[in-house]
Amino acid sequence: MGSLCYNKLGEYMAEINKRVGINIRKYREKKCWSQEQLAFEADLYRAYIGQIERGEKNIGLINLEKIAKALKIKLKELL
Numbered sequence: 001m002g003s004l005c006y007n008k009l010g011e012y013m014a015e016i017n018k019r020v021g022i023n024i025r026k027y028r029e030k031k032c033w034s035q036e037q038l039a040f041e042a043d044l045y046r047a048y049i050g051q052i053e054r055g056e057k058n059i060g061l062i063n064l065e066k067i068a069k070a071l072k073i074k075l076k077e078l079l
Contacts, residue, residue, distance in 0.1 A: 018055035020064070023078045025053045027071045041070035 028038045035053070039046040044063060051057040052067075059067075068075040 013058065014055065017052075017058060020059060020078055021053040021055040024049075024067055024071075027073055027077065028053075031071065038067065038070060042066040 024038075028035070033041075035049045036046045038044075039049045042049075042063075043066060048057065048063075049067075052059050052063075064078060065075055068078055
């Protein structure tokens with residue numbers, strides 16, 4: 001039973017990661033920025049930005065805030 005709950009939590013987290021990644025990509029493309037430009041502005045690695053946008057990485061709040069500030073939007077817009 002425990003693994004079933006864990007699987008549902010994992011699925012839920014994967015959906016959150018995908019949603020956040022889609023939102024980051026949307027706002028990045030609105031600014032006509034490449035992943036490299038966003039990475040530079042947010043002081044993060046370009047490969048990390050790509051992994052976040054594809055929903056492959058869990059993003060911490062500090063890095064999420066860096067991205068929101070770089071994009072000049074409120075953090076909640078990415079959630």
